[in-house]
Amino acid sequence: MQSYFTETLNDDGLLTVALADPSGPVNRTTDRFKAELSALLDRLEAAPVRGVIFLSDRPTFGVGGDVDQIAALAATGPAGIFADSQRIKALFRRIERLGLPVVSLIEGLAVGGHFELALASHACFARDDDAIRLGFPECAVGLIPGAGGLVRCVHRLGLEASIPLIVEARLIPPARAAELGLITGLGPDRAALLAAARDWIAAHPAPHQPWDRKGHRVPGGGLFDRRDRYLSLQAKTAGLIATGGGRPCAERTALSGICEVAACGFADGEVIESRLFARQAISAEAEARIGLRLKDRSVLKRSGQALDQDLLQRLRQSLRDEAAALRARGLSAARIGKAARQAGYDPEVLDLAPDTATARPDAATLDLAEIGDRLLTAQSLPVLRDLVAGRLHSAALANSGPVNAAGFPAWTGGPLRWITARGPAAVLAQCRQWAAEASPGADHFTPPFATAAALQAALDRARDFDTEPETEQRG
Numbered sequence: 001m002q003s004y005f006t007e008t009l010n011d012d013g014l015l016t017v018a019l020a021d022p023s024g025p026v027n028r029t030t031d032r033f034k035a036e037l038s039a040l041l042d043r044l045e046a047a048p049v050r051g052v053i054f055l056s057d058r059p060t061f062g063v064g065g066d067v068d069q070i071a072a073l074a075a076t077g078p079a080g081i082f083a084d085s086q087r088i089k090a091l092f093r094r095i096e097r098l099g100l101p102v103v104s105l106i107e108g109l110a111v112g113g114h115f116e117l118a119l120a121s122h123a124c125f126a127r128d129d130d131a132i133r134l135g136f137p138e139c140a141v142g143l144i145p146g147a148g149g150l151v152r153c154v155h156r157l158g159l160e161a162s163i164p165l166i167v168e169a170r171l172i173p174p175a176r177a178a179e180l181g182l183i184t185g186l187g188p189d190r191a192a193l194l195a196a197a198r199d200w201i202a203a204h205p206a207p208h209q210p211w212d213r214k215g216h217r218v219p220g221g222g223l224f225d226r227r228d229r230y231l232s233l234q235a236k237t238a239g240l241i242a243t244g245g246g247r248p249c250a251e252r253t254a255l256s257g258i259c260e261v262a263a264c265g266f267a268d269g270e271v272i273e274s275r276l277f278a279r280q281a282i283s284a285e286a287e288a289r290i291g292l293r294l295k296d297r298s299v300l301k302r303s304g305q306a307l308d309q310d311l312l313q314r315l316r317q318s319l320r321d322e323a324a325a326l327r328a329r330g331l332s333a334a335r336i337g338k339a340a341r342q343a344g345y346d347p348e349v350l351d352l353a354p355d356t357a358t359a360r361p362d363a364a365t366l367d368l369a370e371i372g373d374r375l376l377t378a379q380s381l382p383v384l385r386d387l388v389a390g391r392l393h394s395a396a397l398a399n400s401g402p403v404n405a406a407g408f409p410a411w412t413g414g415p416l417r418w419i420t421a422r423g424p425a426a427v428l429a430q431c432r433q434w435a436a437e438a439s440p441g442a443d444h445f446t447p448p449f450a451t452a453a454a455l456q457a458a459l460d461r462a463r464d465f466d467t468e469p470e471t472e473q474r475g
C-alpha cells in the first residue's frame with residue numbers, strides 16, 4: 001500500500017520527509033498520517049539523524065484534520081475526539097522534544113493540522129508567494145484548532161495578535177506570517193527553501209521551542225494583566241453574543257480558549273484546547289458549517305447546479321412578506337429587525353420601512369425567538385414546496401442556495417438542515433398552528449406536506465440525490 005511519508009536520507013545526514021496523502025488529492029492529517037508520524041518518531045528517537053525536513057509532494061502542504069473522520073469520531077461522543085486531539089498533540093510535542101532540528105517547508109496552502117505541524121517544527125520556511133494562504137480556518141467551519149495551534153499561536157504571538165488569526169479565521173500569506181514571527185523566513189523556490197533549512201539546521205543542532213525554555217511567558221501576559229485588555233475582550237465577547245443571538249459558536253469558544261490558554265502553562269493549555277476542540281467537534285454548529293462550507297460546495301462544484309431564478313425571487317419575497325405581515329400585526333420595525341438579527345439575518349434583507357414618530361411602536365407583542373422562527377420558517381417553505389413539486393432535487397443546493405443568495409442564516413446550515421434539526425413533526429405542527437391564525441399573511445404558512453413522514457421522505461430523497469451517480473439522477 002502506498003505510504004503517506006516518503007523519506008530520503010541524504011549524504012549530509014538530513015532526512016527529508018515528503019508528504020503525499022494516499023487517500024485523496026489534498027493532504028489531510030488522517031489516522032494514516034498519525035500512524036506514520038508515530039512510527040517515524042519511534043525510529044528517530046532510537047536512531048537520531050542530523051535534522052529532519054518536512055515538505056509536500058502535493059500543490060498544498062495540507063488542510064489538516066479530515067472533516068469526515070472528525071465527524072465520524074464526533075458521532076461517538078466527546079471522549080474519542082478529545083483523545084484524538086491529545087494524540088496528535090503528543091506527536092507534535094515529540095517533534096519538539098526530539099533533541100534534533102525539525103524544519104517544515106511550505107510551498108502551498110497550509111492550514112489546520114498541517115499548519116500546526118509547521119508551528120511545532122523548530123523552524124518553518126515558506127515560498128514567498130502572496131497566493132499562498134496559511135492559518136487557521138477552523139472557526140469558519142464551526143471548529144477551533146485542535147492540534148496545538150491555538151496554544152502555540154498564543155505562546156508565540158500573545159493574546160491580541162492571535163484573535164484575528166484564530167477567531168476571525170483570517171488566512172494570511174507567508175510574508176505576513178514571517179512578519180508576525182509565526183514562521184522563520186521566506187524563499188523564492190524549493191532550492192532556496194532547502195538551502196535556508198540546511199543553514200538553519202547547521203546553526204541550531206539542538207533547538208528548543210520558546211515555551212520549553214526556562215522563564216518563558218506568553219508575550220504580553222494574560223487576560224487580567226491589563227485592565228483595558230480585559231474590558232476590550234469583554235466587549236468582543238458581548239459583540240459575538242449580540243450578533244449570534246446568544247447561540248454558542250466557534251468564535252466564542254475560540255476567544256475564551258485564547259484567554260484561558262494565555263492564563264496557564266503550555267501543558268495545561270493543550271488540555272484546554274483539546275477539551276474545547278471536542279466541544280466544537282460534536283456541536284450541531286460544526287455539522288452545519290462543515291456541511292455548507294465544504295460538503296455542499298463540493299457537491300455543487302461537481303454537478304454545476306444553481307438556484308432557479310424564480311425560486312430565488314420567491315425566497316426573497318417570502319421573507320419580505322412575513323416581515324410585512326408582522327408589521328401589519330402591530331410590531332415595530334425595530335423589534336422585527338432585532339429579532340431578525342438574533343436569528344442570524346441581516347435586517348436589510350427584510351426591506352422594512354422605518355418606524356415613524358407617529359406610529360405606535362409594538363402595538364402587539366411577540367417573543368423575539370418566535371419572530372425569528374417565523375422568518376426562518378417562512379423562508380424555508382418555498383424550498384420545501386419546490387422539493388415536493390419536483391422542481392428542486394439536491395439537498396446541497398436547497399441548503400446552500402438560500403444561504404448564499406437569499407440571506408438565509410448560515411449558522412443553520414441551510415433550510416433543510418434547520419428543518420431536520422427542529423424535527424419535521426414539530427415544524428409541521430407549528431406551520432399548521434400559524435396558518436390557522438386569524439392574522440395577516442397567515443396562509444403563507446400553509447404546509448406543502450400532509451404528514452411529517454412525507455416531509456421526512458422528501459428530506460431523505462434530497463440527501464440521497466446528491467450521493468447518487470449522475471446517470472441515475474438524469475434517468
Ligand SMILES: C/C=C/C(=O)SCCNC(=O)CCNC(=O)[C@H](O)C(C)(C)COP(=O)(O)OP(=O)(O)OC[C@H]1O[C@@H](n2cnc3c(N)ncnc32)[C@H](O)[C@@H]1OP(=O)(O)O
Nearest residue numbers: 026063064065066067085111112113137138146147294298
Ligand atoms: C486535531 C486536528 C484538527 C484539525 O485539523 S480540524 C480541520 C482543520 N482544517 C480546516 O478547518 C480546513 C477546512 N477547509 C477550508 O476551510 C477550505 O477548504 C480551505 C480554506 C482549506 C481551502 O478553501 P478553497 O481553496 O476554497 O478550497 P475548497 O474547495 O474549500 O477545498 C478543496 C477540496 O479540499 C476539501 N477539503 C478542504 N479541507 C478539508 C478537510 N479539512 N477535510 C476534508 N476535505 C477537505 C474540500 O472539500 C474540497 O474538496 P472537493 O475538491 O472534493 O470539493
